[in-house]
Amino acid sequence: MNQRVDYLASVNRAIDHVVANLEQPLALADVARVAAFSPFHFHRVFQKLVGETLAAFVRRLRLERALGMMARAADRDGGPNLTEIALACGFSSSSDFSRAFKQRYGLPPSAYDLTVHRAHHRDALVDRFPDQRLQRLPPGDNPDGFRVTVRELPARHIAYIRVLQPYRGGVVEASERMVSWARARKLEGGQWLGYTWDDPVLVALDDCRYDVGVVLPGPRPPDGEVGVLALPRLRVAELAIEGPIELEMRALDWLYGTWLPDSGAMPDEQPCFEAWRGLPFGDGTQHFALALQLPLR
Numbered sequence: 001m002n003q004r005v006d007y008l009a010s011v012n013r014a015i016d017h018v019v020a021n022l023e024q025p026l027a028l029a030d031v032a033r034v035a036a037f038s039p040f041h042f043h044r045v046f047q048k049l050v051g052e053t054l055a056a057f058v059r060r061l062r063l064e065r066a067l068g069m070m071a072r073a074a075d076r077d078g079g080p081n082l083t084e085i086a087l088a089c090g091f092s093s094s095s096d097f098s099r100a101f102k103q104r105y106g107l108p109p110s111a112y113d114l115t116v117h118r119a120h121h122r123d124a125l126v127d128r129f130p131d132q133r134l135q136r137l138p139p140g141d142n143p144d145g146f147r148v149t150v151r152e153l154p155a156r157h158i159a160y161i162r163v164l165q166p167y168r169g170g171v172v173e174a175s176e177r178m179v180s181w182a183r184a185r186k187l188e189g190g191q192w193l194g195y196t197w198d199d200p201v202l203v204a205l206d207d208c209r210y211d212v213g214v215v216l217p218g219p220r221p222p223d224g225e226v227g228v229l230a231l232p233r234l235r236v237a238e239l240a241i242e243g244p245i246e247l248e249m250r251a252l253d254w255l256y257g258t259w260l261p262d263s264g265a266m267p268d269e270q271p272c273f274e275a276w277r278g279l280p281f282g283d284g285t286q287h288f289a290l291a292l293q294l295p296l297r
Contacts (some may be wrong), residue, residue: 008049009227013222015209031054064202066089141258146241146255155232156231159182159223161177162210162227167206172285175212187216193214197211234293235295238291255292267296
């Protein structure tokens with residue numbers, strides 16, 4: 001096996017463990033054990049492949065999860081409980097959270113303007129795709145007639161390939177490799193999913209991670225760069241679309257900005273999925289036939 005692929009598989013196991021346990025202590029030795037590395041070697045391999053130390057990665061993900069919780073609380077009732085958010089994101093106290101937040105964002109969380117933050121990141125997303133019309137859909141507007149169905153999804157195992165910095169490219173190529181892997185094992189007929197672990201309106205584009213994967217008939221071990229993720233039973237708000245990337249962006253705006261606040265539902269700490277009709281990018285990169293699936297508590 002290619003050594004870099006082997007290392008990448010180990011790092012992805014570590015990332016999956018971190019994401020699933022952000023509210024818990026995450027010692028280097030424990031995460032290295034999940035990746036089947038000694039702590040010394042794991043520290044170096046992780047930093048080389050991810051671009052930051054494990055400690056910096058964990059701290060950033062905790063802060064980004066806190067940003068998301070703050071944003072949802074502000075959208076709902078205007079007053080996030082920072083102590084509850086701090087503890088839910090793995091900080092030992094609200095003061096520990098406030099220090100880490102100020103160090104990264106320049107202001108304490110109580111004084112931070114999330115509206116400006118989201119506008120800045122939205123502009124960066126639009127700038128990354130100058131040929132697309134990604135104007136924001138105002139809250140309440142629904143010119144496309146979007147409709148949501150709430151449904152239950154069973155617990156599943158997903159075989160996936162992960163793309164770091166997906167907004168710089170690589171997603172289509174990863175999808176092709178994933179489809180080739182699935183075809184060789186007669187698994188291409190399963191449900192195909194794409195999902196980003198990070199909200200690009202809150203997280204810097206170069207810090208985002210995207211997985212493309214297929215639902216498996218049962219558990220199986222990782223295979224080279226193909227990891228395997230266990231997803232719990234989920235309740236999701238599902239919105240079906242068929243059209244260009246601008247339509248998907250409008251759908252996401254409406255789902256998060258209008259439907260979610262009006263519904264009274266709370267999102268779960270799981271990514272919003274793209275459930276493809278057929279193979280991923282089966283109609284190329286200009287037309288998408290899929291259902292957005294937003295996990296709910």
